Amino acid sequence: MTLARHPVAPARHAARPRTPGSRALGLLASAAAILLTAITLTLLLPGAPAGAHAYLESSNPADGAALSAAPHGIRLSFSESVVLGASSVTLVDGDGRRAPVTNLRIEAADPSETEAPVAMVADVPVLAAGVYRLSWQTLSSDDLHRTHGVIVFGVRTQVAAAGQHEPLPRPVEILARWLMFAATALVIGAGLARRAYRDEDSVTARRSARAVLLIGAGTGAGAALALLLYQAVSASVPIGDALTGRYGLGWYVRQAGFVAVALSALFAGDRPREERARPARIGLRSVSVAGLAGVLLGSALTGHGSAGGPTRLTMDALHLGAVSCWIGGLAVILWCGRGAERRAALVRFGRPAGWSVALTVATGLYLAGAETVSLDAIARTFYGRTLVLKVALVVIVGVLGGLNHRRLRRRSGTPRATVLIEAAVGTLVVLLAAVLTSSQPARESIYLAPPAPSVAVDQARADLQQTLTVKPNQPGQNVVSAEVFQTRRPAPGPITTVRIALRRSIRDSWSPAGAAQAAGDGRWSLPIELSTAGALQIQVTTVRAGLPAVVTEFPWTVGVIPGSRPSVLLSDRASGPGLRTAGFLAVLLIGGVAVLLGVSGGHGGDLRARAGGARAGDGGTGPTAPEPGPDGATQDGPAVLALSGKTGAD
Numbered sequence: 070m071t072l073a074r075h076p077v078a079p080a081r082h083a084a085r086p087r088t089p090g091s092r093a094l095g096l097l098a099s100a101a102a103i104l105l106t107a108i109t110l111t112l113l114l115p116g117a118p119a120g121a122h123a124y125l126e127s128s129n130p131a132d133g134a135a136l137s138a139a140p141h142g143i144r145l146s147f148s149e150s151v152v153l154g155a156s157s158v159t160l161v162d163g164d165g166r167r168a169p170v171t172n173l174r175i176e177a178a179d180p181s182e183t184e185a186p187v188a189m190v191a192d193v194p195v196l197a198a199g200v201y202r203l204s205w206q207t208l209s210s211d212d213l214h215r216t217h218g219v220i221v222f223g224v225r226t227q228v229a230a231a232g233q234h235e236p237l238p239r240p241v242e243i244l245a246r247w248l249m250f251a252a253t254a255l256v257i258g259a260g261l262a263r264r265a266y267r268d269e270d271s272v273t274a275r276r277s278a279r280a281v282l283l284i285g286a287g288t289g290a291g292a293a294l295a296l297l298l299y300q301a302v303s304a305s306v307p308i309g310d311a312l313t314g315r316y317g318l319g320w321y322v323r324q325a326g327f328v329a330v331a332l333s334a335l336f337a338g339d340r341p342r343e344e345r346a347r348p349a350r351i352g353l354r355s356v357s358v359a360g361l362a363g364v365l366l367g368s369a370l371t372g373h374g375s376a377g378g379p380t381r382l383t384m385d386a387l388h389l390g391a392v393s394c395w396i397g398g399l400a401v402i403l404w405c406g407r408g409a410e411r412r413a414a415l416v417r418f419g420r421p422a423g424w425s426v427a428l429t430v431a432t433g434l435y436l437a438g439a440e441t442v443s444l445d446a447i448a449r450t451f452y453g454r455t456l457v458l459k460v461a462l463v464v465i466v467g468v469l470g471g472l473n474h475r476r477l478r479r480r481s482g483t484p485r486a487t488v489l490i491e492a493a494v495g496t497l498v499v500l501l502a503a504v505l506t507s508s509q510p511a512r513e514s515i516y517l518a519p520p521a522p523s524v525a526v527d528q529a530r531a532d533l534q535q536t537l538t539v540k541p542n543q544p545g546q547n548v549v550s551a552e553v554f555q556t557r558r559p560a561p562g563p564i565t566t567v568r569i570a571l572r573r574s575i576r577d578s579w580s581p582a583g584a585a586q587a588a589g590d591g592r593w594s595l596p597i598e599l600s601t602a603g604a605l606q607i608q609v610t611t612v613r614a615g616l617p618a619v620v621t622e623f624p625w626t627v628g629v630i631p632g633s634r635p636s637v638l639l640s641d642r643a644s645g646p647g648l649r650t651a652g653f654l655a656v657l658l659i660g661g662v663a664v665l666l667g668v669s670g671g672h673g674g675d676l677r678a679r680a681g682g683a684r685a686g687d688g689g690t691g692p693t694a695p696e697p698g699p700d701g702a703t704q705d706g707p708a709v710l711a712l713s714g715k716t717g718a719d
Contacts, residue, residue, distance in 0.1 A: 083121065084277050086385070097661035108141045109113075115467055116302075123147045123149045123150070123151045123207060123208075123210075123214070123216050124146060124147065124148050124216060124509060124512070124513055125145060125146070125148075125205075125216070126146045126147060126148050126186070126219055126514070127146045127600070127601040127603070128143075128144065128145050128146065128203075128600075128601065129143070129144040129600030129601065130143075130203075130220070130222035130544070130545075130600065130665070131220075131222070131544035131545070131601050131602070131630065131633075132220045132221060132222070132230045132231055132232070132630075132633055133222070133228060133229060133230025133231075133544070133630040133632065133633040134222045134223070134228075134545040134630065135222070135223045135225075135226060135227050135228060135545045135546065136222060136223065136225070136545060136546060136598065137225060137226050137545075137596070137598070138224070138225075138545035138598075139195050139196040139197075139224050139351050140193065140196070140222075140224075141192075141193075142190060142191060142193055142430055143158060143160070143170065143190065143191045143192075143193055143203060144188055144189075144190050145158075145188065145189045145190075145205055145279055146187075146188045147184065147186060147187055147188070147189065147207070147216075147348060149186055149187070149209060149210070150175075150177070150186075150187050150209075150210040150212065150314075151175070151187060151189065151207040151208060151209060151210055152208040152209075152210050152304065152306055152310070153173070153189075154205065154305065154306060154310075155173050155207065155208035155215075155304040155305060155556075156173065156189060156205070156206065156207035156208065156526075157173075157205070157206055157207075157307055157311035157458070158170045158172050158173060158189070158191050158203065158204070158205045159203070159204045159205075160193060160198075160201060160202070160204075160698075161200055161201070161202045161204070162197075162199050162200070162202075163199050163200040163201070163202075164199075166630075167198065167575075168193060168194060168201070169193070169194060169675070170191045170192070170193055171191065171193075171208070172190075172191060172192045173189065173190075173191045174187070174189075174190050174191070175187050175188075175189060175190075176188045176190050176406060180447075182603060189205070192349050196224050196542050197224065198224050198225040198226055198556070199221050199223070199224060199226055200221065200222075200226055200228050201221070201222055201223070201224065202219060202220075202221050202231075203219065203220040203221070203222070204218075205217060205218055205219075205220075206218075207500070208304045208306065210313070210314060210316075210390060211296075212345040212542070213301070213304065213306075213311060213316060214507075214509070215236065215239075215303075215304065216236055216509065217234070217236055218231075218234040218236075219231045219234055220486050229632060230632055230633035232633070232635070233513065233635065235450055235451055235452075235461060235509060235517050236509055238504060238507035238508045240509045240695065242296065242299065242300070243500075243502075243503050243504050243507050245293075245295050245296035245299065246290050246292075246296065246369060246503035246507055247499065247500050248288060248289070248291075248292035249283075249289050249292045249293055249296070249368065249503075250368075250389065250392075250393075250499050250502055250503055251288075251496070251499055252285040252286070252288040252289030252292060252327075252402070253285070253289055253364055253365070253368065253393050253397070253521060254285075254392065254393040254396050254397030254402070254416060254499060255281055255284070255285030255288075255400070255401060256282055256285040256286055256289065256327070256361070256364065256393070256397070257329055257390065257393040257394055257397050257398070258281075258393065258394070258396070258397025258398040258399070258400055258401040259278045259279065259281045259282035259285060259397070259401045260282065260361075260399040260416075261394060261397070261398035261401070261402075261418065261421060262274070262275075262278040262280075262281075262398060262402045262405055262406075262414065262696050263275050263278045263279065263282075264417075265398075265402055265411065265413075265414035265415075265417045266278065266402075266405065266414050266615050267417075268410060268413065271406070271410050271414075271447050271534055274405040274406045274410060274414070275405075277404070277405035278401055279334055279406045281404065281405065282330070282331070282334050283335070283634065286327040286328070286330050286331040286334075287327075289312070289323075289327050289364070290324050290327040290328070293320060293323055293324060293327075293371075294324075297311060297312075297320060301479070306507050307554060314369050315371075318370060319366070319367045319368070319369070319370025319371040320367065320370075320371055322363045322366060322367035323363060323364055323366075323367025323368055323370075323371065324369075325360075325363050326359075326360045326361065326363025326364035326365075326366075327360070327363075327364055328360070329356050329357070329359055329360030329363065330357060330360035330361060330364065330611035331360075332360075333353050333354075333356045333357040333360060333392050334354065336353060337353055359439075361390075363387075365390050366382060366386050366390050368385075368386070368389055369381075369382045369386045370382070370383035371402035371434075372385065372506045373385065373439075373440060373506060373510060373603050374678075380653070381439060384431075384432045384435045384436060384439075384653075384656070385436065385657070386651070387428060387432050388428075388429065388432035388436055389502075390428075391424075391425045391426075391429040391432060392425070392429050392498065392499065392502065394421060394422070394424075394425040395426055395429060395495065396492070396495035396496065396498065396499060397424055397426035397503075398418055398422065398425075399418065399422065399488070399491065399492050399495065399545075400492050400495070400496070402414045402415060402418055402491045405490065405491055407424060409568055412531060413479070414507065415473075416475065416477065419474065419477075422470065422595050422617045424659070426467060426470065426665070427659050427715070428659055429463065429654035430463070430655070431598055431652055431656045431658075431659055432652060432656060433460070433463070433652070433657065434648055434651055434652035434655060435648065435652025435653055435655075436652070437456060437648050438644065438645040438647065438648025438650075438651075438652060439510075439651075440452065440505075440510035440512065440648035441453055441456070441510065441511045441512070441644065441645065441648075442510065442511065442512050442514075442516055442517050442643060442645050443516050443517055443633070443639075443640060443641050443642060443643060443645075444490070444515070444638075444639040444640040444642075444644055445516045445637060445638050445639055445640060445641045446511035446512070446513070446516035446517075447639075448638050448639050449511075449516065449635060449638060450509075450511040450516075451508060451509055452505060452508045452509060452511045453511045455501060455504050455505055455508065455688065456505060456700050457499060458501060458506065459501040459502065462494055462498050462501065463498055463499055465494055466491055466494045466495050466498065469487055469490055469491040469494065470488055470491055472484070473487050486666065498533060509681055515634055515635070516635075516641060517641055517642075517643055518637075518641040518642060519602065519603075519628070519629050519634070520603070520604075520626050521626065522542050522626050522627065522628030522629075523539070523542065523624075523625045523626045523627075524538070525537065525538045526568075526623045526624065526625065528621050528623060529556075530619050530620075530621045531602075531619045532554060532555055532556050532557040532561070533553055533554070533556070533611060533619050533621070534553075534554045534556055535551060535552065535553050535609060535611075535621055536551070536553075537549070537550070537552075537607060537609065537623045537625070537629070538550045538551040539552050539599075539607075539625065540599075542599075542627055542628050543599070543627065543628045543629065543630050543631075544600060544601055544602055544627065544629075544630055545599065545604065545630070546595070546596065546598060547597050547598070547599050548594055548595070548597070549569055549582070549585070549593075549594065549597050549607065550588075550592060550593070550594045551567055551569070551585060551592070551593045551609050552591055552592050552593075553567060553591050553593065553611055554591045561613065561615075561616055562613040562614045562615050562616050563613060563614055564591075564611060564612070564613050565612050565613060565614055566584055566610075566611075566612040567583065567584065567585040567593040567611055567612070568583070568584050568585070568609070568610040568612070569581075569582040569583060569584075569585055569595050569597065569607065569608070569609060569610075570582055570607075570608040570610070571597070571605060571606070571607055571608070572605075572606050572608075573603075573604065573605060573606070574604065575606070575608070579608055582595060582597045583597075597628045599627050601627070601675065602627045602628060602629045602630070603626065603627055604624070604625075604627075605624075605625045605626070605627050606622055606623070606624060606625065607620075607622070607625050608620060608621070608623075609620050609621045609623065635716070653700075661701070
């Protein structure tokens with residue numbers, strides 16, 4: 070929301086003039102604070118998983134698979150590490166009888182790596198022919214989000230797949246996260262409000278804003294503690310185990326950030342800048358900036374931002390910071406002031422709000438690409454539909470902000486009704502952000518177009534020409550056929566054995582499938598069981614009498630089970646890379662414009678800039694107020710990070 074100027078009373082204390090170079094330097098320093106902290110935290114952390122929720126990537130048996138023989142066990146492969154103590158698997162036959170599932174365990178390539186993808190494995194008894202329903206639930210060790218699902222398979226029986234199952238967020242978790250986000254908005258908004266209420270007769274408003282800041286910091290820390298206790302107790306996980314990995318580090322960083330922001334506001338008080346030594350001002354400002362960076366980055370580490378590296382963490386933190394500046398600043402200004410002083414504060418808040426809106430849209434575009442994989446994922450999932458609703462509300466708030474901007478430019482009074490509606494709808498935006506953070510992102514591969522299945526692959530190795538086929542080439546029972554012909558004449562020796570081995574990727578070891586049976590005319594076949602669709606490598610070893618064995622590796626793609634994937638609704642083409650690129654470029658553009666404005670000497674939205682020149686309440690033109698000079702960590706509370714165009718540095 071960009072607002073007009075309004076006359077204000079002269080400031081009590083004149084500030085030293087700031088050069089364009091110092092403006093740009095302050096802007097760059099504040100913007101770099103979050104980025105450098107994100108990079109440092111990422112380097113100190115183990116590698117990031119594929120997603121912030123532990124969603125099922127594949128299973129053996131696959132959903133909808135018809136097996137020719139009973140499986141020896143169950144294998145569920147997840148996108149990230151899960152908590153074994155909070156996991157369970159239940160197997161029920163078509164008559165409702167429960168089959169025992171024993172020896173539930175976690176298998177990982179590196180057991181010491183707590184953030185990497187894992188497989189949950191269990192043993193089952195010999196199953197009779199029929200339909201079976203496998204229900205599972207587990208807990209992500211990365212963000213303590215619970216995930217559950219259902220798989221249907223048949224033993225010597227054709228079955229229909231259960232399909233995708235999306236867990237819904239729990240209301241208690243949504244409430245706790247909403248309180249944390251609202252508290253963050255109040256903390257940052259109170260810092261903005263203290264800068265906006267900088268008139269000599271606005272001491273009461275500044276004190277009220279400081280009280281809101283302290284209440285927000287306390288509420289945020291308390292809500293974070295309540296969420297931790299709720300997640301740990303509901304999952305039967307000890308607190309110490311919950312506070313491990315990225316989640317634990319993020320939780321501690323956020324709590325420390327709330328404490329730092331509160332302490333800087335307490336020690337700053339309402340004393341003028343001249344009454345404190347410069348080292349004290351710099352120290353308080355540093356604590357304030359570090360505290361705000363800790364709150365924003367801690368929130369990113371305990372949410373979906375934990376899934377990425379420095380860029381993703383930075384985008385998540387900037388998005389929360391931009392929304393907090395926009396919604397929190399508006400709410401606190403409305404709450405703390407009255408009459409003409411509130412209108413003057415709204416005027417000064419205009420350009421910072423505009424910068425915040427722009428940054429909210431840009432970072433939101435990037436995050437939408439990081440959390441959704443296609444238009445179908447957006448249209449078919451709870452997460453995607455909630456995201457669309459949030460975008461719609463952001464558009465409404467933007468329109469209201471533009472309307473308020475015009476009214477404040479052309480009228481003497483404050484458009485109280487539309488400003489209050491803007492703040493109320495903004496509160497709903499924060500609530501939807503909490504819902505999204507509590508929900509499972511729409512990143513499952515089921516919403517992406519599957520790779521085209523292989524039909525036949527030819528390979529020439531030594532003097533052998535080989536053709537490989539797999540039918541019906543889908544999870545379940547298949548027959549692999551190899552046609553092996555000797556191109557040399559006369560043939561150097563008869564083919565005595567053809568052996569088949571399988572593996573999923575080059576990181577896996579070969580799993581022998583057995584020796585194929587001769588079918589005449591150089592054809593060899595072997596029944597095999599394929600667990601999942603997707604990429605596969607097939608090794609064919611041809612043995613001839615008196616000659617070295619010839620080993621040939623065939624790349625292969627297993628098709629999906631018909632009916633196991635939803636039909637295309639809008640598009641199943643990958644949309645994430647394009648959205649992320651567009652959002653990243655938009656953020657760079659906003660940062661570049663902000664730096665250029667700082668270098669050129671433009672106010673760029675500084676809350677301490679002149680607010681004169683607007684039409685006053687009596688219809689006259691008010692005087693122009695000089696730069697008052699309070700800084701973000703002393704008289705004006707915690708510094709605002711780069712969103713207002715300046716940082717409050719001297």
